[in-house]
Every structure is written in C-alpha cells, then in structure tokens.
Amino acid sequence: MTSRLAGSASPYLRAHADNPVAWYPWGAEAFAEAARRDVPVFISIGYSTCHWCHVMARESFQDAATAAELNDGFVAIKVDREEHPDVDDAYMAAASAFTRNLGWPLSVFATPDGRAFFAGTYFPPSPRGGSPAFRQILAAVRDAWTQRRTDVQQTADAVVQALRTAQDAASTGSDLPDVDALAGAAARALAREDREYGGFAPPGATMATPKFPTVPLLRFLQAPALAESVPEARAAADRALRAMAASPLRDTVDGGFFRYATRRDWTVPHYERMLTDNAGLLEVALDAGDHDTARGVTAFLIDVLQQPSGGFAAAQDSESWIEGQRSEGGYYARDTDGRAALEPPALDGKIVTGWNGMAIGALARAGAMLGEERAMDAARWAADAVLETNITADGRLARASLDEIVSPAAATLEDYGLLAGGLLALAGASGEVAYAARARELVDDCLSDGGVPAVPGGGDPVLTAHALPGGASAGDGDHPSGPSALAAAALDLWLLGAGERYREVAASLVSSRAEQALAEPTAHGALLRVAARLAAPPRQIVVVSDGPSALVDAARRLPADVTALVTPAQSLLLADAGFTLFDGKTGTPLADSAASADSTVPTVYDCRDFSCRLPVTDVEALGR
Incomplete structure (x- = not known):
C-alpha cells in the first residue's frame, strides 16, 4: 500500500492508494527518482468515472505480480486527466505517434526527462484480440531500455520534434473570419450531419459508430450570425438536441445526459455523466427554446451533482453495486422506484474550477430565462464556493479541490x-x-505579460522544466479549450463596456487559430462561435427593474449577445466599476408625483448595431 496518493485532491488517485503499485502523483519527485534509478517512467492517465480505467486497475494494478514488475523496472505515475488536463493533452499528442486508438486509460512510457517513447491505451492481463498482455509490454519496454537505449532516445527525440513542429504550424495567424468564411465552415460541418438519427457522424458511419453530443459544434451552429446565410445550421442543432433528448442518452428519471452513445442511433449509452456535457447541453437547450429539457438538466445539476460545499462534482460513475456485483449501467436501467432501493453510482466529487464556471453560467442563464430562482441560487452558491476554496496560497486559481483540499495542480487557461x-x-x-x-x-491575470494571453504562473512546472510540448491544436472537444474560453470571456467583457482592448484580445485569439478552425469546424466549435460573435454587430439588452414584471419576463427571452437584469442601484454600481454599458441606464421615473423621487418603472434598453434605441417601458412597445 502506498500513502503517496491517499491525501490527494483527486478521487481517481485516492482509489489507487491501496494498489500494490508504488504510485507517485504527477510531479518533479517522480522524475527525479527515475533519473536516480536510471529506469523509464510509466505514466497512467485516466479519471474516476472511466470504465476501462476501472477494468485495467482490477486486472493489472491490483495484481501483485504485475505490480512487482512495475515497481522493479519503472517509476509509476498516476495522473487524473481532469486534474492535469495540460499533462493529458501533452501525452495524448505524443501517444498519437504510436496508436490511432486514443482514449483512456492512457498508458505512456517515457524517459526520466518526460519524453514519451511508447504509448497505448488499455492493455489486457493476457493477450486478447491482437493486443499483447500488459506484462508483455512491460517486459518489452524494459528490454528496449536496457539493451537498445540509443533507439529509445532517438524515438523520444523524434516524437518531441514532431510535436513542436506541429505546434508551430498550428499557431500561424490569419485574418479574422467574416460571415462568409464562417458560413463555409458551417456547411462543412453540416455535410457530416446524420439526417436519419440526428447529430453528427463521420462518412461511412455504421450502426456501431459511437455518437457524441459535440456541444461546442452545436453552440457554433446556433450562432445568430449564421441565421441568414446558413439557416439550416440552427435547424441541424435543434434536430440533434431533439434526437438526444428523446433517446436513451438522456436519463428520463433525473434529466441528465450520459457521456455518449455506443451506437449511431443514440442507443446503448456509455453511462458516465459529465458536468461539462450537461452544462453545455443546458446552454444548447436554452438557445433551442426546449424548456422541458433545460429544466431537466437544471434539476440534474442541482439535485445530483451539486455538493454540500456548493461546487459541482466533476462526474457520476457509470458503474454501481447491485446485489454484490459491479454493474455497468444497471442503476440507470431502473425506474424511479427501482433506483430507490439502490446506492447511486459514485460521484467524482472533485470541484474543477473551469467546469464549475460552465455550470455557473448555464444555470444563471437558465434562472434568468426560465424564471427559476433555484437555478440562480445554485449558481451563486457554486460561484462563492469556487472563489473561496479553489485558491492557492499565493492567491492564484487552483485547478480543483476535493473536500476543501486544494489540488496542487495549477489552474489552466x-x-x-x-x-x-x-x-x-x-x-x-x-x-x-x-x-x-x-x-x-x-x-x-491572463494578460499580465504584455497583453499576450498566458496562464498566470506559467502552467504546469514539470512540463515547463522538461520543455515538453503540448498538443499541436487547441481544439474544442467536449467543452471549450483554454484559448476559446478566454476569448469568449474577453468578448463578454467588451460587450459589458469594459473596454476595447478586450475585443482585441478575443480577435487575436480567434485569428491565431482561425485557419485550422475553419478547416476542421467539428473540432473547433467554441472558437468558431466566438468568431461568429465577432463577425456580426452585437445586440446588448439592459433590463432595469426593482422586481418581476411582464416586461422583464418578455425582455429576458429576447435573443441577444448579452442580457443584463439589474436594479437601478446595481446599474449605478456597474457603471461606477467601469462597465460603461450601464452608463445612464437607471430606469424611467414614475409619473405619479406622489411616488418616491427615486421610484422607477421597469425599463428595457436595447442596443443594436452599435447604437441604442429609446428606452421601452411596456411589452407592446418592446414587441414593436
């Protein structure tokens, strides 16, 4: 049993604390030990709700003989990909040199300075389906390290050089895309729509082809800038949402969505449930006007994933215990009454900073659009919890926390x-x-280095110390990448009147990746959505009211790039804080002379195409 993982801020690492493998957490200590012993490093990357990670753990990492071989010939490092996404990105990119079957668990063999020279994913305990046994892999790697060290070093050097070349190519700047260029990207994405079952699939997909929600792509297709040039874009996003919401991918009991479907028709889900997917699909449902689905996801986020601390758990497991056996999806196959007698699948209670940001934003919008105060309360609670707990000793953001234990992993962009x-x-x-x-x-904080966007503190210290390149592309997978997320936030600040420099930051981030994003829209949906917001004049709506009203209800459902619901006093405070959108927007005074001098009627300020309409105080005028 090892104590190195027991106090981790990661449930995934804690679950491996009693393995006979002498695991190290990610950090400089492990690599120093490998250099001292002159042995290679085995890096095992996964996450707590990963089914095949559980399987490999049971078959190999809990096996005494396998553990003995690992301990004798390697320094073994266990990494939670959700705690260290930049580490995962770097080694996933390196692994692509050795296998096309990328995923988790990710198994990487590296030199003591961190350079990968062989990689794969799940390895079985005995040869199976053309895959060698894990212990055979260990023996082969150990033999190569001791007998053919020069070849190993050359392979590691070649992988690093290839990644650096790809990284340099991916960072080449281009012009900011206009609406026509974005329409072309949308058309390329629509060519992969599965018109029979909804969603998107590669050419030649069979019924056995897995299907993912692809939330960033759906959000791009919902961009208002595409409405006239590619009206089919929003329709395709709506079709995808309807198909998913009506399929086994959605849990009819509590409204949450599973990670993906293993079949093209959205059946046979992979039963883990992720915070990122559900927060993103809540946004999709709100934009699609599907309030039933939105309310279902809202309930799932609050009732299932929100923790006693206020933050949201990273995920819920696919496996649970039923009648003394581990069951993949068995809990979810039961109705409400059937579940009542069972222990729910475990939560990964890790509070990931950025993912909580997604949930906070989605729930705040749901609360405003649907008039659900519970969603607003949950968003506030989570925001306060993250801002209080996920902070390092030097005041910077931490990547995550668990049970108020702050992760040593640095926050990412x-x-x-x-x-x-x-x-x-x-x-x-x-x-x-x-x-x-x-x-x-x-x-x-991310612009402190001369205005060039960068992670405060410089990112992961081990990757930096060994000059290990990350992934060549800052793509948007199941949620926005760092550059896409920062660009979106900067653009939001500009829309609130925080200053022109924030728009310039957003435009710079989009331009630096635009060429690749336009060519591969399915992998860069979040960046393209920011590009679409930059390509069209904005609509900004400020609703000033001391309480609910029919006008407020109507205004908060209007399509806009930003909608703010404020009291007169709040509008003054925001203007004083430098958010100039609120300058002079304090509501319309009551005409009744007997009323208090500072009493106002609900007022809507509608700014479009860089000019503001006259304030509106009644629903009929708002409609006009």
Missing part, C-alpha cells in the same frame, strides 16, 4: 476563461457587480 465567463453570466443575470469585477480580474 481553460479554468480562468470558463470561470470568468460563468461569473459574467451570473453578473448579468443577478446584477451583482462583484461577480463582473472578479471576472475582469481573472481575464486581466
């Missing part, structure tokens, strides 16, 4: 951007200036 975006959405929905001001600080 994704964390800063997504949390800032969530706080800005919460500020707009609640009118509370503190959230907007803190969001601006987070974005400014």
Whole structure:
C-alpha cells in the first residue's frame, strides 16, 4: 500500500492508494527518482468515472505480480486527466505517434526527462484480440531500455520534434473570419450531419459508430450570425438536441445526459455523466427554446451533482453495486422506484474550477430565462464556493479541490476563461457587480505579460522544466479549450463596456487559430462561435427593474449577445466599476408625483448595431 496518493485532491488517485503499485502523483519527485534509478517512467492517465480505467486497475494494478514488475523496472505515475488536463493533452499528442486508438486509460512510457517513447491505451492481463498482455509490454519496454537505449532516445527525440513542429504550424495567424468564411465552415460541418438519427457522424458511419453530443459544434451552429446565410445550421442543432433528448442518452428519471452513445442511433449509452456535457447541453437547450429539457438538466445539476460545499462534482460513475456485483449501467436501467432501493453510482466529487464556471453560467442563464430562482441560487452558491476554496496560497486559481483540499495542480487557461465567463453570466443575470469585477480580474491575470494571453504562473512546472510540448491544436472537444474560453470571456467583457482592448484580445485569439478552425469546424466549435460573435454587430439588452414584471419576463427571452437584469442601484454600481454599458441606464421615473423621487418603472434598453434605441417601458412597445 502506498500513502503517496491517499491525501490527494483527486478521487481517481485516492482509489489507487491501496494498489500494490508504488504510485507517485504527477510531479518533479517522480522524475527525479527515475533519473536516480536510471529506469523509464510509466505514466497512467485516466479519471474516476472511466470504465476501462476501472477494468485495467482490477486486472493489472491490483495484481501483485504485475505490480512487482512495475515497481522493479519503472517509476509509476498516476495522473487524473481532469486534474492535469495540460499533462493529458501533452501525452495524448505524443501517444498519437504510436496508436490511432486514443482514449483512456492512457498508458505512456517515457524517459526520466518526460519524453514519451511508447504509448497505448488499455492493455489486457493476457493477450486478447491482437493486443499483447500488459506484462508483455512491460517486459518489452524494459528490454528496449536496457539493451537498445540509443533507439529509445532517438524515438523520444523524434516524437518531441514532431510535436513542436506541429505546434508551430498550428499557431500561424490569419485574418479574422467574416460571415462568409464562417458560413463555409458551417456547411462543412453540416455535410457530416446524420439526417436519419440526428447529430453528427463521420462518412461511412455504421450502426456501431459511437455518437457524441459535440456541444461546442452545436453552440457554433446556433450562432445568430449564421441565421441568414446558413439557416439550416440552427435547424441541424435543434434536430440533434431533439434526437438526444428523446433517446436513451438522456436519463428520463433525473434529466441528465450520459457521456455518449455506443451506437449511431443514440442507443446503448456509455453511462458516465459529465458536468461539462450537461452544462453545455443546458446552454444548447436554452438557445433551442426546449424548456422541458433545460429544466431537466437544471434539476440534474442541482439535485445530483451539486455538493454540500456548493461546487459541482466533476462526474457520476457509470458503474454501481447491485446485489454484490459491479454493474455497468444497471442503476440507470431502473425506474424511479427501482433506483430507490439502490446506492447511486459514485460521484467524482472533485470541484474543477473551469467546469464549475460552465455550470455557473448555464444555470444563471437558465434562472434568468426560465424564471427559476433555484437555478440562480445554485449558481451563486457554486460561484462563492469556487472563489473561496479553489485558491492557492499565493492567491492564484487552483485547478480543483476535493473536500476543501486544494489540488496542487495549477489552474489552466481553460479554468480562468470558463470561470470568468460563468461569473459574467451570473453578473448579468443577478446584477451583482462583484461577480463582473472578479471576472475582469481573472481575464486581466491572463494578460499580465504584455497583453499576450498566458496562464498566470506559467502552467504546469514539470512540463515547463522538461520543455515538453503540448498538443499541436487547441481544439474544442467536449467543452471549450483554454484559448476559446478566454476569448469568449474577453468578448463578454467588451460587450459589458469594459473596454476595447478586450475585443482585441478575443480577435487575436480567434485569428491565431482561425485557419485550422475553419478547416476542421467539428473540432473547433467554441472558437468558431466566438468568431461568429465577432463577425456580426452585437445586440446588448439592459433590463432595469426593482422586481418581476411582464416586461422583464418578455425582455429576458429576447435573443441577444448579452442580457443584463439589474436594479437601478446595481446599474449605478456597474457603471461606477467601469462597465460603461450601464452608463445612464437607471430606469424611467414614475409619473405619479406622489411616488418616491427615486421610484422607477421597469425599463428595457436595447442596443443594436452599435447604437441604442429609446428606452421601452411596456411589452407592446418592446414587441414593436
């Protein structure tokens, strides 16, 4: 049993603390030990709700003989990909040199300075289906290290050089895309729509082809800038949402969505449930006007994933215990009454900063659009919890926490951007200036190095120390990448009147990745959505009211790039804090002379195409 993982802020690492493998957590100590012993490093990357990670753990990492071979010939490192996404990105990119079957668990063999020279995913305990046994892999790697060291070093050098070349090519700048270029990207994405079952699939997909929600792509297709040039874009996103919501991918008991379907028709889900997917699909449902689905996801986020601390758990497991056996999906196959007698699948209670930002923003918008105060309360609670707990000793953001134990993993650009975006959405929905001001600080923290966007503190120290390149592309997978998230938050700040420099930051981030994003729209949906918002004149709506009214209800459902619901006092505070959108927007005084001098009627300010209409105080005028 090892004690190195027992006090981790990761449930995934804690679950491996009693393995006979002498695991190290990610950090400089492990690599120093490998150099001292002159042995290779085995890096095992996964996450707590990963089914095949559980399987490999049971078959290999809990096996005494396998553990003995690992301990004797390697330094073994266990990494939670959700705690260290930049580490996962770097080694996933390296693994692509050795296998096309990428995924988790990710098994990487590296030199003591961190350079990968062989990689794969799940390895079985005995040869199976053309895959060698894990112990055979260990023996072969150990033989190569001791007998053919020069070949190993050359392979590691070649992988690093190839990644650096790809990284340099991916960072080549281009012009900011216009609406025509974005329409072309949307058309390329629509060519992969599965018109029979909804969603998107590669050419030649069979019924056995897995199907994912692809939330960032759906959000791009919902961009208002595409409405006239590619009207089919929003229709395709709506079709995808309807298909998913009506399929086994959605849990009919509590409204949450599973990670993906293993079949093209959205059946046979992979039963883990992720915070990122559900927060993103809540946004999709709100934009699609599907309020039933939106309310279902809202309930799932609050009732299942929100923790006693206020933050949201990262995920819920696919496996549970039923009648003394581990069951994959068995809990979810039962109805409400059937589940009542069972222990629910475990939660990964890790509070990931950026992912909580996604949930905060989605719930704040749901609260505003649907008039659900519970959603607003949950968003505030989570925001306060993350801002209080997920902070390092030097005052910077931490990547995650668990049971108020702060992870040593540095926050990523994704964390800063997504949390800032969530706080800005919460500020707009609640009118509370503190959230907007803190969001601006987070974005400014990423611009402190001469205005060039970068992670405060320089990112992961081990990757930096060994000069290990990350992934060649900052793509948007199941949620926005760091550059996309920061660009979106910066653009939101500009829309609130924080200053022109924030638009320039957003435009620079989009331009630096535009060429690749336009060519591969399915992998860069979040960046393209920001590009679409930059390509069209904005619509900004400020609703000033001391309480609910029919006008407020009508206004908060209007399509806009930013909608802010504020009291007259809050509008003054926001204007004083430097958010110039609120300048002079304090409502319309009551005509009744007997009323208090500072009493106002609900007022809507509608700014479009860089000009503002006259204030509106009744629903009929708002409609016109």
